[in-house]
Amino acid sequence: xxxxxxxxxxxxxxxxxxxxxxxxxxxxxxxxxxxxxxxxxxxxxxxxxxxxxxxxxxxxxxxxxxxxxxxxxxxxxxxxxxxxxxxxxxxxxxxxxxxxxxxxxxxxxxxxxxxxxxxxxxxxxxxxxxxxxxxxxxxxxxxxxxxxxxxxxxxxxxxxxxxxxxxxxxxxxxxxxxxxxxxxxxxxxxxxxxxxxxxxxxxxxxxxxxxxxxxxxxxxxxxxxxxxxxxxxxxxxxxxxxxxxxxxxxxxxxxxxxxxxxxxxxxxxxxxxxxxxxxxxxxxxxxxxxxxxxx
Amino acid sequence: xxxxxxxxxxxxxxxxxxxxxxxxxxxxxxxxxxxxxxxxxxxxxxxxxxxxxxxxxxxxxxxxxxxxxxxxxxxxxxxxxxxxxxxxxxxxxxxxxxxxxxxxxxxxxxxxxxxxxxxxxxxxxxxxxxxxxxxxxxxxxxxxxxxxxxxxxxxxxxxxxxxxxxxxxxxxxxxxxxxxxxxxxxxxxxxxxxxxxxxxxxxxxxxxxxxxxxxxxxxxxxxxxxxxxxxxxxxxxxxxxxxxxxxxxxxxxxxxxxxxxxxxxxxxxxxxxxxxxxxxxxxxxxxxxxxxxxxxxxxxxxxxxxxxxxxxxxxxxxxxxxxxxxxxxxxxxxxxxxxxxxxxxxxxxxxxxxxxxxxxxxxxxxxxxxxxxx
Numbered sequence: 001x002x003x004x005x006x007x008x009x010x011x012x013x014x015x016x017x018x019x020x021x022x023x024x025x026x027x028x029x030x031x032x033x034x035x036x037x038x039x040x041x042x043x044x045x046x047x048x049x050x051x052x053x054x055x056x057x058x059x060x061x062x063x064x065x066x067x068x069x070x071x072x073x074x075x076x077x078x079x080x081x082x083x084x085x086x087x088x089x090x091x092x093x094x095x096x097x098x099x100x101x102x103x104x105x106x107x108x109x110x111x112x113x114x115x116x117x118x119x120x121x122x123x124x125x126x127x128x129x130x131x132x133x134x135x136x137x138x139x140x141x142x143x144x145x146x147x148x149x150x151x152x153x154x155x156x157x158x159x160x161x162x163x164x165x166x167x168x169x170x171x172x173x174x175x176x177x178x179x180x181x182x183x184x185x186x187x188x189x190x191x192x193x194x195x196x197x198x199x200x201x202x203x204x205x206x207x208x209x210x211x212x213x214x215x216x217x218x219x220x221x222x223x224x225x226x227x228x229x230x231x232x233x234x235x236x237x238x239x240x241x242x243x244x245x246x247x248x249x250x251x252x253x254x255x256x257x258x259x260x261x262x263x264x265x266x267x268x269x270x271x272x273x274x275x276x277x278x279x280x281x282x283x284x285x286x287x288x289x290x291x292x293x294x295x
Numbered sequence: 296x297x298x299x300x301x302x303x304x305x306x307x308x309x310x311x312x313x314x315x316x317x318x319x320x321x322x323x324x325x326x327x328x329x330x331x332x333x334x335x336x337x338x339x340x341x342x343x344x345x346x347x348x349x350x351x352x353x354x355x356x357x358x359x360x361x362x363x364x365x366x367x368x369x370x371x372x373x374x375x376x377x378x379x380x381x382x383x384x385x386x387x388x389x390x391x392x393x394x395x396x397x398x399x400x401x402x403x404x405x406x407x408x409x410x411x412x413x414x415x416x417x418x419x420x421x422x423x424x425x426x427x428x429x430x431x432x433x434x435x436x437x438x439x440x441x442x443x444x445x446x447x448x449x450x451x452x453x454x455x456x457x458x459x460x461x462x463x464x465x466x467x468x469x470x471x472x473x474x475x476x477x478x479x480x481x482x483x484x485x486x487x488x489x490x491x492x493x494x495x496x497x498x499x500x501x502x503x504x505x506x507x508x509x510x511x512x513x514x515x516x517x518x519x520x521x522x523x524x525x526x527x528x529x530x531x532x533x534x535x536x537x538x539x540x541x542x543x544x545x546x547x548x549x550x551x552x553x554x555x556x557x558x559x560x561x562x563x564x565x566x567x568x569x570x571x572x573x574x575x576x577x578x579x580x581x582x583x584x585x586x587x588x589x590x591x592x593x594x595x596x597x598x599x600x601x602x603x604x605x606x607x608x609x610x611x612x613x614x615x616x617x618x619x620x621x622x623x624x625x626x627x628x629x630x631x632x633x634x635x636x637x638x639x640x641x642x643x644x645x646x647x648x649x650x651x652x653x654x655x656x657x658x659x660x661x662x663x664x665x666x667x668x669x
Contacts, residue, residue: 185380188347189441194368194397203393207384 044068044264051259067260071268075261077248078237084265086238087245092272094156094241095224098163103216105164106171107209111201113172114179115187125176131169136229139166147234154239162234163224170223171216178212179205214283222273242269297358297371297448297481298323299344304353306339306505313339315505317353321498324479328492328513330528331502337485338453340502344483345451346370357449368397370449373442377454379434381426381441388413388422391440398445412444415474432463439474452484456491468494489529493517501525519655523583523662526655532588532619535629538659539565539584541577549574551584551656553625563604563624568652569667582665585655588619591631594648603648611641622647 039056044067046060054061073083112118113125143162144153152158182205190200231241240248246269250262299321306314314336321327329337342348344355346367355362362370373394381390391412392405400408413419416436426434435455442450455471456464472495475482486492492499493513501508501516501524509521520526526534539551542564549569555561565584594603609628612619618638620631631647639645656665 183378183380185376185378186382188342188345189374189376189380190382190393191347192345192367192372192374193394193441195393199397204382204384207382 040263067264071265087242091241094160098160099220102167109172110175214280300356326497328496330492335502336505372449373447374451375455379438412440450482537625556626583657588632590650590653593637594646
């Protein structure tokens with residue numbers, strides 16, 4: 001990247017004003033975008049009485065974690081008052097295996113579609129792509145029926161199956177597009193060296209894949225974690241994933257609206273996705289822009 | 296080490312003939328170069344020998360075994376790719392021993408083989424690096440190491456030097472030649488570079504449009520090209536083709552008579568080394584005279600008229616060791632490779648002489664060589 005500030009030449013007044021303007025703009029927009037998070041955090045740390053009296057932008061006068069404790073373990077969702085925690089753990093239990101299975105299957109698909117091309121591979125890929133474009137609503141009824149027939153309605157397994165199936169077209173697309181840029185000669189060399197389909201995948205392809213694995217995992221994890229429609233449609237009661245539970249928690253009104261609990265619950269529900277981005281974010285950009293793998 | 300016998304191999308792809316009945320016979324220790332322009336089917340043929348592409352009809356035999364339906368892994372071959380195809384995630388050592396490991400060789404065997412090959416190719420200091428940390432020439436060596444380590448029956452090289460710069464290419468060429476001399480392995484080598492073909496091969500198959508145009512020893516192909524395509528493909532600068540008419544002089548010798556495009560329609564009569572060949576059927580017909588740039592010399596002073604002629608030099612291109620001199624002969628541009636001390640400046644006239652025992656004669660319709668006796 002060219003560092004324009006390090007280029008030779010005199011600084012004029014105009015340039016300095018330009019700099020100041022740029023940083024001022026950046027500061028304004030950064031504040032603007034961070035404001036909601038700030039409000040959520042500060043409100044979640046206030047006692048309810050303060051929320052009713054004070055301005056929502058001001059810093060909390062008194063910091064209390066009561067709202068967090070309540071949101072995690074005591075808030076009422078529907079008729080049960082166990083907080084978000086059971087739904088949180090349930091969602092993790094559904095999402096983690098679904099992410100792993102759909103990513104692994106997408107990897108194998110992408111690898112087969114690019115490196116072991118068979119007759120009709122393009123057609124198969126086209127049909128899989130089609131899966132990316134099928135609207136969620138269109139598969140609700142057939143899927144409900146399928147889950148009923150399989151006897152796994154309103155179970156973590158059933159929800160995981162839906163997530164996995166719906167994820168495969170996307171993961172396949174990601175891996176396929178990444179593997180297209182890996183030279184075919186590598187596969188030929190491995191074949192002559194005596195490696196078969198899975199040995200080549202494991203020893204040659206997987207070690208080249210971390211960037212796209214990260215992209216896929218982030219994509220799948222956030223998509224599944226934040227899903228509302230499938231969760232609302234295919235589960236109920238204690239089987240609801242965290243986002244559906246959050247919605248119900250916020251909508252369960254018994255007397256006074258507890259904004260601090262609502263905000264704390266929202267942040268709790270968002271933590272895992274934020275965590276995934278923070279841990280793997282730098283690979284995310286790298287993976288999205290990664291081009292050829294030099295042989 | 297083994298023999299390789301390819302009989303009547305054919306391949307069609309989408310209605311196009313990719314390979315059109317290829318026959319090749321290699322003895323133990325032969326170095327075959329498949330030479331041709333891109334799209335001539337040479338890489339396809341190599342992939343078929345490797346087992347990476349299917350064979351429509353015909354037979355590939357390595358040693359005593361027909362391998363048409365044998366998996367590449369079991370053909371006991373090794374291949375060096377143009378892109379080197381080194382595994383990016385593995386160290387050099389892992390790259391080289393991967394094939395052994397897949398075949399279940401013990402750690403000790405792998406280490407011994409690695410040590411031997413690394414010594415042979417002088418890549419011992421590189422063993423713990425990854426391919427991305429190597430220069431082009433080093434990657435090339437590692438790719439060869441990966442092929443050598445298994446001591447296969449047959450080596451396949453797919454344009455291994457074309458990604459290297461000119462100097463390195465020359466060095467690696469010598470290296471490959473030295474390795475071949477030392478190991479005596481059977482090698483099939485694909486290239487579009489005629490210099491590689493000439494320097495490395497014990498046999499060259501010049502290919503075009505999925506068919507072998509000529510198969511033979513390099514020198515034979517150079518001296519007696521089977522047709523104008525082969526003649527033009529081998530040698531740089533390319534062979535000169537001059538239109539001429541077959542005539543007979545007073546003493547009954549066959550001559551190639553070239554008509555200059557000047558006002559006088561000057562005729563240049565060159566006596567052909569026809570020996571006992573009877574070309575009477577072609578008397579008076581148009582032919583193409585092929586003469587290599589190095590087959591044209593400056594006529595010594597006092598040379599007689601036969602076979603030498605005065606012409607004006609058009610362009611002079613010094614290359615250091617030799618100087619290329621371009622002049623017009625029979626309305627064609629002809630290049631001569633002369634010693635710098637023989638060259639006159641452009642625009643001046645000089646006396647040229649053809650080494651008539653080195654010329655070739657082609658039929659302009661079929662472009663095939665017309666054989667002349669010794």
